[in-house]
Amino acid sequence: MRTKNLLIVSLLSFLFSCTEKPKPSILPQIIPEPTVIEVVASDFVLNDNTEIKASDDFKVSSDFLKAYVSNGSAIRLKDHSGFNTISFEKDEKILNSEAYKLNISENEIIISASTDQGAFYAVQSLRQLFPASFENGTFQENQVAIKGLSIEDEPQFNYRGMHLDVGRHMFSVDFIKKYIDALAMLKINTFHWHLTEDQGWRIEIKKYPKLQDIAAFRNETLIGHYSDQPHQFDGKKYGGYYTQEDIKEIVAYAQDRFVTIIPEIELPGHSQAAIAAYPELGCTGEKVEVATLWGVFEEVYCPKEETFKFLEDVLDEVIALFPSTYIHIGGDEAPKTHWKACEACQKRIKSEGLKDEHELQSYFISRIENYLNSKGRQIIGWDEILEGGLAPNATVMSWRGTKGAVEAAKQKHNVIITPTSHSYFNYYQSTNADEPLAIGGFLPLDKVYNFNVIPKELNKDEQKFVLGAQGNLWTEYIKTSEIAEYMAFPRVIAMSEVVWSKQENKNYEDFVSRLEWFHKRLDSLNINYANHLYEVEGELISNNKSIHYKLQTLTKDKVIHYTLDGSEPELDSEIYNESIPIPTSTTIKAAVFNTKEKLGKTFSETINLHKAVGQNITISKEPHRAYSGSGARGLINGISGSNTRFGDKEWLGFWGEDIEIVIDLGEESEINSVETRFYNGKGQWIFAPEKLEIVFDDNEPETVLISKSKDLLVDVIFEKSTQVRFIKIRIPNYGTIPDGLQGAGNKAWTFIDEIIVN
Template sequence: MDIKKIIISLLFILTLIQCTQKPTKAVVPNIIPIPNELAISEGEFILSSDTQLIYDNEFESVALFFKDYITQGSSIALQTETAKNSISFIKDTSINNDEGYSLLIRQEKIEIIAATAKGAFYGFQSLRQLLPISLESNKDQPSAIAVQNLQIKDAPQFVYRGMHLDVGRHFFPVDFIKKYIDLMSMLKMNTFHWHLTEDQGWRIEIKKYPKLQEVAAYRDETLIGHYSDQPHKFDGKKYGGFYTQEEVKEIVAYATARQITVIPEIEMPGHAQAALSAYPELSCTGKPIGAATKWGVFDDIYCAKESTFKFLEDVIDEIIPLFPGKYIHIGGDEAPKTRWKTCESCQALIKKEGLKDEHGLQSYFITRMEKYINSKGKQIIGWDEILEGGLAPNATVMSWRGVNGAVEAAKQHHDVILTPGSHCYFDHYQSTNDNEPLAIGGFLPLEKVYSFNPIPEELTEEEAKYVLGAQGNVWTEYITSPEKVEYMAYPRAIALSEVVWSDPKNKSYENFKKRLINYQKRLDVLQVNYANHLYELTGNFITKDQQMTYELKASSDDQYIRYTTDGTEPTLTSQLYTGPITITKNTTIKAASFSDTKKISTVFTESILLHKAVGKSISMSVPPSPSYNAGGTKALINGIVGSDQRYGDKEWLGFSGKDVQITIDLGALTEINSISTRFHNGKGQWIYAPTRVEISFPGQEKSLTKVLPKTDDLLVNFKVDAKITTRYIQLTLINYGVIPDGRQGAGHKAWTFIDEIIVK
């Protein structure tokens, strides 16, 4: 037998094997974001090389995207002629939501029905999650796939579903930007907010101003460690990079194929130090300055003069052709007015235009740039500071400092996008574990992201129509690599995708966690370095009927909790947790989640100090900020000290710009010897220890006042000896006041953060 016959015979045998191979098992539906309607039927569709691909012309790009996906992950070759069964992309203009779709799976057909290519693409993404995870790679190459029969009718809750990425602080390669976009598209996110300019680096090629690439794209060195660490240290290494216009076009086209609009952000008038390093004549002083080497807010911003406006208009002229979307983001945040106050050009413009002050000048600056951008057929988005001095006529507001900016803008009938730091800043810590990688601060666990409601309750039904949606932000001061971007963004971006897509009536965090466990297997195949805190434990101190207990909670039902109270690490033979642990003395609890055979979580540790105020009554003259009140007022007298690094955990309470009076009722006359607490002093996050603490004892004549030292230490300890018998203790915290020039948050009132109040 010659070699040709042998090869033909082998190919024939291989074909027979493939033809008789059993289909992969149908995937149990665990779709994220959860569809509005999903009904499972009996039976399966068999996807194989006997399947025909049919599509309307308008859906060709989506259908071919689907075909490429099947081809790269399997040995299936979809047919163009009549076959045993079919997958059809069908246009139906009666679907009244441009992004809505219907997915029908029956034994003889799969139909994805939509009014637009966007809807068809989202139908494919739901179908994708019904296919084997192995298709995300090219390893297993199945020749037949069983798909569960079902019907889905689905449409998004919000029109704006976004993820942001700051490439100004740290620069990321084109391939990673594409991966970031891919991960967004799987979750039916439709907007990529690309933060391209910052004090620390200008990241987009502008051909008319070559120094933006040659000078502004690079800084001399970078801060080591956290901004709050004193003294500041630097690595001494030049750092930077930029995207050419051809690379930008490539990325935008890549995103467009995945139904994602890219919104560029070109910061103005603040966060401009990198640009001013290249063209110092655009500043108020004209003095040479380098791109910033540390994080924060800087006084050198664009000068409000004609040459600046000409520069920015020229930049916009090169930006607009690269980005076909509706919006240009112009920043507008954190622009100190220090230089403007002493600048002859700025003061002359204020006088000429009859403006009230420098805030009015910022409004003029933004409005003037908006008119220019509007004249080019685009609209602007700005951070909520663009409300100061008066909102530009057609601006969309991105509310980050809580929801107040969104409420104010919506009541003025301006479109708003919610991205408050409390729920949408994915650069914050997501776990209380001590081994978490360095982050800017705060605490934003997965469940809190999932709990977010983008429609502020202060809005009427009519005003709520101006809420376009929400966005997750990834600021990269402390995120130096693609792997860490993924760690910080995922799975929190997955939770947000369900917030902005799914009907709130269908949402359940318990159900979401179960679907997320399945989704993370897909991320494993895609080599995404997500953070996995699903099996971590949480705990709560409970006081009821004079009894004190500590409650442990697992994240899912398929975990066992085992714990110790003697300081040893929990093992498979440790005490099985069956209910709250009674606390009668100072106790350190160590606990972990276990399967039947091994530990499946990190060790949870909590130390409880039973001082004289634990479990007593407490009241406050002003409530803590809703964003920093996770543990409630009882957090200050529950015997548990907060994190040394993370002011956003549930043991710290935060107050915005106000004096606070705290009253503790011990319930009866009690002999006390000392009162101590501590204050966070993270000035990089606008947090300052109080200037002084006043202590009184209602019903007693004695009172004490202690001035706190001025220091850059991250934590400021406070203690007074107070030998007295009293029922009530009253602490008045005098807020630091206005943050001085040259500091982050300059001109704003400082935050006050207080930890456990220990009474002995």
């Protein structure tokens, strides 16, 4: 009788809970986009009578879901119900360990996977069907409708990574956990943790206490940008490190979210902090300080036995803390200056039968690789580890474009694609003047999203060596966790879709629509993301007959209002419907509005209708595909590039090449001057040329010397009154970057802006 009464009470409770209909379910806006998704008619109602059924095979994923519901709402799931259930089912036919199926019907949610990890990713998709208020525990209802649907999903790449540099600026254990939480939500499975740098050593190594006492702290930090002259510093000691207990806690936390942490211990370069603690590790043995300036330094590990013993001891403690198969050993930006002058180094070159210092670096990397292989681990290194010959089992992380990835894959080495052009989230993401200070560059959201991971130079067999891709967050100019979030989000969200979703399924307009919805979830998670969805983009459309200006915005169901008189756009300003005729030089201002208010920031573009606008232009070399701007015509479209974002659509970048530009004015015209400007961001390997030549028609070339300015922008003005049709400009590349500067030994970049003919 008691059992019967309990059943009646439970039934009445269930029926009573259903008397009030839940709010309408959320249409699926899942990021990253699932492989296959179909919406069905009936919704599932989650309430106090819902039961979660899961075997021990799905303990992590089911526990995560239970905690998500109980922490996010007042709903209390039943141990036994029988009315509606969420079931975790093992499906051995699902071969990909990260794949899953999610079926939501009126009475049941079924999560199918062959592993707990696959089920965990199903849960991450399911959580995006819950109201965003679940994320911070403010959901007030006693039930919630979950949209009925069917999903079959799997990742396109096994390696889906996100990086964080803590050497330049350090972040709390709580923030590292928050960072990992966000990665897991986006189905990113690897956290690349950059732990050692010239400016600070951030991991406790018990055998070498000076790494904590000395290497972990710098005396002061640069104020402003590296390119600002003269350099100024704050005079404040800065530093810290993660204890081994901190790291164990973080590693365990990540494992519960199926995120693998790959530690990076930089060698042989970026090692000045360690050498400051133990000067005998360097080539000179002289005392140095932990670096206070950003950049590349000549203090590198000396390849002698004492150094290898130190590094092996360090790595022993590292691998005891991190269970990852991979250990990242850096290998990038290691100047050879000290090695060339070092007796021990030259002796090592001779005894090992090496050709030069580049092969000495290969020897250094190979020796470390052999040691880690003997411990059952593999190495990852930046693409400089290709120099002098690639270590036998190394995986290459290609950051200087994709050339290193192509070279390594053709040698049958695994590669991870992470080029500066699409993966460096420490670059500016907007042309707004109030953006946080950044190292430079320009990487907007759409460029990240449209990244195609597989280099076109690889054939089908070679493509198998591409493990995946990752985003990078270097923190020279990122002092706080709030700025770190702002720089990473939403670009890491776009990257999650790059590495998870099928290339043929990707659609930027649809992604933007889903991202606008996803912002509510980021708000609830208290993630300080950059919102540029309500900004206006512009494009000049020119030919010999007419010049128009086109405006657009990313988001749907919004209105653009604009002005041509320099005033701020308002609700009663002109509504943009079609491209705007531009008969004379003008300034366009525009903004996105809904029916009540302005949503984004004001867009402003000044158009200078000089004599070359709309004419023909050719360049002897194609701009680098990573910095192709608006193409050749972008150099004479009447619009100057950003003063700080050298990678925007108005600047053109050329790597190590001399170029010749020819402008055809269509007919002989009277001119008074030719102007242009070059970016001179030496901290980013970008150098203005030392001279250029201008040729009018078939006349003799005239040389224009360019001052060796320390400014970021170098203006060139050549004044001459003449009649001319063809203007030819020859621009020699700066050449090889000198020792002592960032990128030493590499070819310099040339970045050129608008060419103005008056």
